[in-house]
Amino acid sequence: MTATRLRHRLCTTFGVLAVFVTVGPAFGQGSRQTIEQTLPRMVKIFGAGGLKNLHEYSTGFMVDAEGHVVTLWNHVLDTDEVDVVLDDGRRFAAKVIGAEPQLDLAVLELQDADGIEFPYFELDEAGSAQPGTRIRAFSNMFKVAVGDEPVSVLHGVIAAKTKLEARRGAFSVPYDGDVYIIDAITNNPGAGGGVVLTRDGTLLAMIGREVRNEKTNTWINYAIPVVELRDTVRAIVAGEFVPRDDKPDDEENPNRYQPLDFGLVMVPDVVFRTPAYVDVVRSGSPAGGDGGLRPGDLVLFVNDELVHSVRSLRGELGRLEAGDSLRIVVRRGDELVTVEMPVRRKETNR
Amino acid sequence: MPHRRIVTLFTLATLLLPSLAAADDADLVVEAQRKRVEVVKRAAKTVVAIFGPGGGGGGSGVLVSADGYAVTNFHVTKGAGDFMKCGLNDGKLYDAVIVGIDPTGDVALIKLLGRDDFPFSKLGDSETVQVGDWAYAMGNPFLLATDFKPTVTYGIVSGVHRYQYPAGTFLEYTDCIQIDTSINPGNSGGPLFNEEGDVVGINGRGSFEKRGRVNSGAGYAISSNQVKHFLDHLKSGRVVDHATLGATVSTWDDGSVRVNNVLERSEAYRRGLRIDDEIVFFGGRPIGSVNQFKNILGIYPKGWKVPLVYRRDGKKYEVVVRLRALHRASEMMPGGGKGKPKPKPGDDGKPRIPVPGMQPGGGGPAKYKHMLVKKPGFMNYYFNEQQQKRVLAGLDPWGDFSGVDRVWTLSGKTNAGDPFTFTLADKAAGLELGPRVFYQPFDGSPLRDQPLGTGGLLVAADQMRRLVGRRDEGFTDFHYLGSEPLDGKGEKVDVIVGTRSTATTWFYFSKESGRLVGFDTEMEPDLDACEIRFGKETVEIDGRRLPSVWKLQVAGEELATLTLEKAELAGKPAED
Numbered sequence: 012m013t014a015t016r017l018r019h020r021l022c023t024t025f026g027v028l029a030v031f032v033t034v035g036p037a038f039g040q041g042s043r044q045t046i047e048q049t050l051p052r053m054v055k056i057f058g059a060g061g062l063k064n065l066h067e068y069s070t071g072f073m074v075d076a077e078g079h080v081v082t083l084w085n086h087v088l089d090t091d092e093v094d095v096v097l098d099d100g101r102r103f104a105a106k107v108i109g110a111e112p113q114l115d116l117a118v119l120e121l122q123d124a125d126g127i128e129f130p131y132f133e134l135d136e137a138g139s140a141q142p143g144t145r146i147r148a149f150s151n152m153f154k155v156a157v158g159d160e161p162v163s164v165l166h167g168v169i170a171a172k173t174k175l176e177a178r179r180g181a182f183s184v185p186y187d188g189d190v191y192i193i194d195a196i197t198n199n200p201g202a203g204g205g206v207v208l209t210r211d212g213t214l215l216a217m218i219g220r221e222v223r224n225e226k227t228n229t230w231i232n233y234a235i236p237v238v239e240l241r242d243t244v245r246a247i248v249a250g251e252f253v254p255r256d257d258k259p260d261d262e263e264n265p266n267r268y269q270p271l272d273f274g275l276v277m278v279p280d281v282v283f284r285t286p287a288y289v290d291v292v293r294s295g296s297p298a299g300g301d302g303g304l305r306p307g308d309l310v311l312f313v314n315d316e317l318v319h320s321v322r323s324l325r326g327e328l329g330r331l332e333a334g335d336s337l338r339i340v341v342r343r344g345d346e347l348v349t350v351e352m353p354v355r356r357k358e359t360n361r
Numbered sequence: 362m363p364h365r366r367i368v369t370l371f372t373l374a375t376l377l378l379p380s381l382a383a384a385d386d387a388d389l390v391v392e393a394q395r396k397r398v399e400v401v402k403r404a405a406k407t408v409v410a411i412f413g414p415g416g417g418g419g420g421s422g423v424l425v426s427a428d429g430y431a432v433t434n435f436h437v438t439k440g441a442g443d444f445m446k447c448g449l450n451d452g453k454l455y456d457a458v459i460v461g462i463d464p465t466g467d468v469a470l471i472k473l474l475g476r477d478d479f480p481f482s483k484l485g486d487s488e489t490v491q492v493g494d495w496a497y498a499m500g501n502p503f504l505l506a507t508d509f510k511p512t513v514t515y516g517i518v519s520g521v522h523r524y525q526y527p528a529g530t531f532l533e534y535t536d537c538i539q540i541d542t543s544i545n546p547g548n549s550g551g552p553l554f555n556e557e558g559d560v561v562g563i564n565g566r567g568s569f570e571k572r573g574r575v576n577s578g579a580g581y582a583i584s585s586n587q588v589k590h591f592l593d594h595l596k597s598g599r600v601v602d603h604a605t606l607g608a609t610v611s612t613w614d615d616g617s618v619r620v621n622n623v624l625e626r627s628e629a630y631r632r633g634l635r636i637d638d639e640i641v642f643f644g645g646r647p648i649g650s651v652n653q654f655k656n657i658l659g660i661y662p663k664g665w666k667v668p669l670v671y672r673r674d675g676k677k678y679e680v681v682v683r684l685r686a687l688h689r690a691s692e693m694m695p696g697g698g699k700g701k702p703k704p705k706p707g708d709d710g711k712p713r714i715p716v717p718g719m720q721p722g723g724g725g726p727a728k729y730k731h732m733l734v735k736k737p738g739f740m741n742y743y744f745n746e747q748q749q750k751r752v753l754a755g756l757d758p759w760g761d762f763s764g765v766d767r768v769w770t771l772s773g774k775t776n777a778g779d780p781f782t783f784t785l786a787d788k789a790a791g792l793e794l795g796p797r798v799f800y801q802p803f804d805g806s807p808l809r810d811q812p813l814g815t816g817g818l819l820v821a822a823d824q825m826r827r828l829v830g831r832r833d834e835g836f837t838d839f840h841y842l843g844s845e846p847l848d849g850k851g852e853k854v855d856v857i858v859g860t861r862s863t864a865t866t867w868f869y870f871s872k873e874s875g876r877l878v879g880f881d882t883e884m885e886p887d888l889d890a891c892e893i894r895f896g897k898e899t900v901e902i903d904g905r906r907l908p909s910v911w912k913l914q915v916a917g918e919e920l921a922t923l924t925l926e927k928a929e930l931a932g933k934p935a936e937d
Contacts, residue, residue: 042517046493100616100649147493153568153579155523155539158612158650163519164492165541165578195541196578199568 042166045147045212050161051098051130054080055151056105056119056204058093065345070150070162070205070218071095071119073131078103078121079248081240082204083220084110086342088117089286089319095121097129100159109247112317115186115219116240118247132206134244137237138213140191144169148195148234150205150218162205167195167232175222175233184220185315190233191216198222198230207234264329272328272357273298273337277321284320289341297352298339304350308341333357400558401497401513406480408499408511408552409433409473410448411457413441414725421500421511421551422447422471423560424481429455429473430596432484432588433550434565435462438469443733443741444725447473448509449480456725458732461595462740465533465603465687466659467565468588469550470595472744474729482552484592485559487584490538494518498542498564498580500551511551516542524652524659525566525581533603535659537581538562544580553582561585587660593855594662594843598734598744600693601843602663604684610640610654618648620671624685626887632680632916634671641677642670663687664842664867666849681849681917690738739840748841752855753832755875760905765930766830771822773909773926781923783819785826790819808864808884816891816915817864821882824866825893828859828880829907836861844872847879848917854878877908889916902928 052073060067071082080095087093088107095105103121110117121129140146148165156162171192175184193207197218205218216234223230246252270277274296278288287310298304310318313327314337331337333356340349409422409431420437424430431447438445438459445457460470473479490496496518499511506512520539540553544564553562562582594601607627608620617639623630640648644657644667661667663686670679725733736742772782779795792799792812799811801819811819827835836859847854847869854869863885871878879894896910911923 043491043493050492155520155525155568155579158652160522160650160652161492161520163539163541163579164517165519166517196576199577199579 042147042210045208045210046164048212049147049149049206049208050164052132053098053149053151053162053206055096055154055156055162056080056082056087056093057096058087059090060087066154066200068151068154068201069203070152070201072149072204072206072217073129074118074134074244075131075248076128078124078127078129078131079108079244080105080119080121081217081244082117082119083217084112084115084117085203085220088119092122093119095119096158098159098161108250109252110317111243111247111252112185112312113315114188114240114243115184115235116217116243118244132214134214134237134241136214137241138209138215139172139236139238140169140209140213140215142169142171145210146193146195146207146215147210148193148197148202148205148207148218150197150199150202152197152199152202152205154201165195165197166210167193170194175231184222185312186219186235188235188239190219190235193232193234195232197232197234206237264326266325266329268328268331268354268357270324270328273352275304277324280321285322287318287321287324297355298350302350303352304339304341305343308343308348310339310341311347312338312340314338396556400554400556401499404482404497404552404554404558405450405499405511405513407482408450409457410501410506410509410511411437411441411471411550412446412448414444414446416446419501419504419547420549421547421564423499423552423563424449424473424479425484425560425592426481427479428477429457429475429479430460431457431471431473432552432560432563432592433469433471434563435464435467435469436565437550438462438471444729445471447471448506450508450510452508452510454509456729458725458729459741460744461598461601463591463595463601463603464693466583466587466591466601467534468563468583468591468595470592472732474732482554482558482560484585484589485555485557485561487538487561487586490518490521490555490561490584492518492521495556496538496540496542496561497554498540498544498548498551498582499554500544500548500564502543502545502547504547514543516540519579522653522656523581524656533659534566534581534583536584536587536656537566538584540564540580540582541578542580543576545576548580559585560588563588584660590660590665591662591843596744597748597841597843598739598741599840599842600738600740602693603687604658604661604663604665605687606643606658606669606682607685608634610651612651616649618651618654627685628683628887628889629669631889632669632682633678634669634680634682635673637673639672640669641672642668644668658684662843662845665845668849693738745841748855749833749839749857752841752857752870752875755855755870755877756829756832758876759829759899759907762830762905762930764932765903765905766826766835766932768931769826769830770929770931771907771925772928773924776922776924783822785823790823792819792822803862805862808862810884810888814915815913815920816889817882817884818891818913820864820884821866821880821891821893824859824861824864824882825880827861828857828866828868833859835859842867852878879912891915892917900925900928902930905930 054071056069056071069087071080074081092104095103105119105121107117108120145168149162151162169191198221202218203220207216208214214237216236219233274293275298276291278290289304289308292299292304310324316327318324331354335354337354338351407424411420411422422431422433443459447455447457455473455475457471457473460472462469498514502512519541523537523539525534548564551564552560553564555561564582566581568579607629608623610618611621613619620636620638623634648654666681666683669682732743734742769785782793784791789802808820810817833839838860842856842858844853844855853872857868859866866880866882868880869878881890881892883890892914894912895908898909899906900909909925913921
């Protein structure tokens with residue numbers, strides 16, 4: 012036998028061996044392997060909250076080697092910096108570099124992490140799955156894990172792939188695309204921003220908010236497909252994403268309406284980002300009355316635009332036109348409350 | 362041509378693989394199911410449905426020995442009283458009596474009565490449990506089982522070595538197993554089984570904040586290894602306490618866990634531990650967080666000796682430290698005694714699993730009345746008496762010393778070649794060691810460390826005479842403590858504690874041979890003990906025997922070996 016032929020045969024042999032190797036994952040890697048690979052890619056997030064039933068902790072997952080963290084957009088991020096704690100206990104300050112409230116999505120960047128390579132999920136490898144698929148859900152629900160303790164793992168199956176009932180008040184979430192409904196109990200404090208994978212390791216979805224169907228008073232465990240998030244995540248990481256609420260307030264604020272036009276007095280605007288808390292609601296005003304706003308409410312959205320300060324609230328109101336409908340979503344205690352009112356023509360409108 | 366054949370074989374195998382694998386998968390599923398059914402069938406026989414004496418209420422438990430010992434939660438027995446009714450899956454109801462309680466760890470031991478061939482489960486090794494393992498919980502959630510057949514739920518391990526902060530004054534779940542296996546009111550005290558059907562935990566707590574005390578995906582089980590550490594302590598019929606190192610720790614910015622305070626009275630301090638020292642290993646496990654430190658502390662009973670490795674200025678120190686009590690004795694008294702009322706774990710609304718409708722009731726059936734003996738500091742002193750009898754029988758092979766318990770003269774040579782003679786009597790103890798003489802009167806004068814640096818060898822020798830000669834009558838307080846590994850690392854020993862005046866002695870009996878293998882005498886609390894370890898050899902004295910090789914150590918360091926050659930035992934009081 013010549014050397015060439017031998018090499019050829021050996022190549023064939025290795026080729027066949029390669030088939031064996033690639034056949035392996037088709038039968039599914041074990042649940043244990045999935046868990047071992049996933050836990051180091053998860054982070055625990057500690058930020059704003061801690062009052063009443065507002066927990067100050069949440070979950071996220073890393074999506075590149077530089078340590079960009081994807082998480083659920085929620086009140087925990089209502090602060091300049093959050094603490095991100097890795098699986099091995101390493102702790103980093105992190106800043107929100109972008110958020111898309113429509114997707115309930117925020118992306119964090121770890122500070123002082125130059126030169127460190129982080130374990131991460133390959134967003135390209137995220138997939139989708141059918142009802143009945145066995146899953147594992149990873150999150151830091153109830154803040155069971157701190158420091159170098161790994162997050163909690165739950166098991167379950169996909170019960171349905173569907174849309175959350177879009178009617179406001181049923182589920183007060185801005186996201187209206189497809190979600191996975193799962194039977195693992197992920198509707199728990201701090202679980203939002205965790206991940207759902209198939210048992211054999213395919214990244215499927217990000218665990219959603221703690222929501223309850225107000226009609227049936229049932230809690231629901233849902234997760235947002237990563238394939239729905241990934242383009243936005245990439246845009247945010249690449250610095251190409253312009254969130255709508257970053258429109259310069261002053262330049263584009265025609266000041267057509269003020270909070271007072273709706274009977275609202277906001278807390279004094281004293282710092283750069285004063286949270287948009289309602290101070291006083293005038294009686295008999297459009298915003299008042301039963302089912303209206305109340306002092307202490309924190310304004311989160313105006314007509315689906317994220318409001319993160321008194322200033323941005325003024326901007327949104329200023330851009331309203333007479334005849335518009337004004338829809339305000341506020342956080343009251345641990346509830347989200349939506350209030351709608353018409354925008355009436357002002358008698359002394361400029 | 363061999364290469365071609367190999368290629369052909371590989372190709373063939375590749376083509377066949379999917380169908381073969383499909384057949385294999387189906388077989389695996391059937392096999393897994395068969396195994397599951399078998400394990401559940403076997404394990405279910407050992408699960409106990411616990412009710413109050415009137416038959417009301419309900420919690421769960423698991424039998425761990427054929428003579429009827431069953432482990433459950435303290436918060437189950439607390440509501441049930443001293444006698445309970447227990448149902449097994451044979452449909453029969455058995456009487457049960459309380460044995461011992463561990464309010465801090467939320468564990469209680471009860472004994473089912475009327476049989477000596479109860480089916481029981483093995484307490485497995487919870488260190489083998491890994492995240493993702495399947496785990497069965499069995500018990501009586503929502504009191505669904507009227508025929509006592511346990512409800513079986515199946516889930517996975519969500520986390521291991523979890524630490525759950527104290528709820529109230531006592532209850533603290535350390536080093537516990539977190540599961541998504543559904544546990545609900547009524548599951549309290551029931552077993553968590555691994556896939557082999559070994560008990561790896563006792564289900565006792567959940568994160569119930571949200572859904573009004575029903576399963577919300579996070580349950581917590583006390584690890585079986587913690588239960589094993591405490592099992593003999595619980596069999597002593599006592600109210601068992603947990604431990605503290607006598608030092609607190611915090612995490613530094615560099616991630617190290619450092620001592621931020623240490624009690625000067627503690628043994629940890631005497632072994633050299635100081636503020637800012639780094640804790641490297643504790644109980645044989647590496648320490649990377651404060652929670653890990655607390656986890657390890659939480660699985661040991663008060664008084665256990667635990668290996669500790671700490672680092673200072675780059676140098677490592679390896680020591681063994683006897684852990685201090687977590688609570689004052691008065692805090693641990695059932696019913697409170699004269700002290701403040703006993704805090705009730707869980708009465709602050711913290712999320713342990715609720716026990717539905719348990720009503721404490723009156724006494725038990727007349728034929729078992731003798732199995733409940735009340736005594737301060739004990740949950741049920743009856744079981745302590747039983748254990749004392751069992752352990753003290755280990756002295757019987759040495760012969761009957763009851764007539765010769767007054768004056769002992771023991772002489773021999775030290776390893777340095779010096780002759781010694783102990784004279785031990787009720788009024789005083791003396792030692793001639795080479796040219797020197799040491800003396801300790803027992804007339805109420807303070808006990809002294811004689812010879813200096815031995816931790817009170819004279820007092821220790823006298824305590825040994827009292828145990829062998831008079832057993833419990835030689836002491837003002839005398840009880841069975843439980844078991845522990847000798848010197849923190851050695852064989853498992855049963856421990857009998859005797860106190861007289863300010864001196865307390867822990868007598869160690871090998872669990873394997875029953876032999877007295879040594880003892881520690883502390884002249885008073887928070888002083889280093891005089892530690893005697895016996896060799897296997899004995900010396901004969903008028904038909905009786907005593908161990909002949911006495912190794913003397915203090916703080917784990919060997920000082921001398923005394924070899925006994927001759928002894929005189931007198932039955933009359935000394936004429937001194």
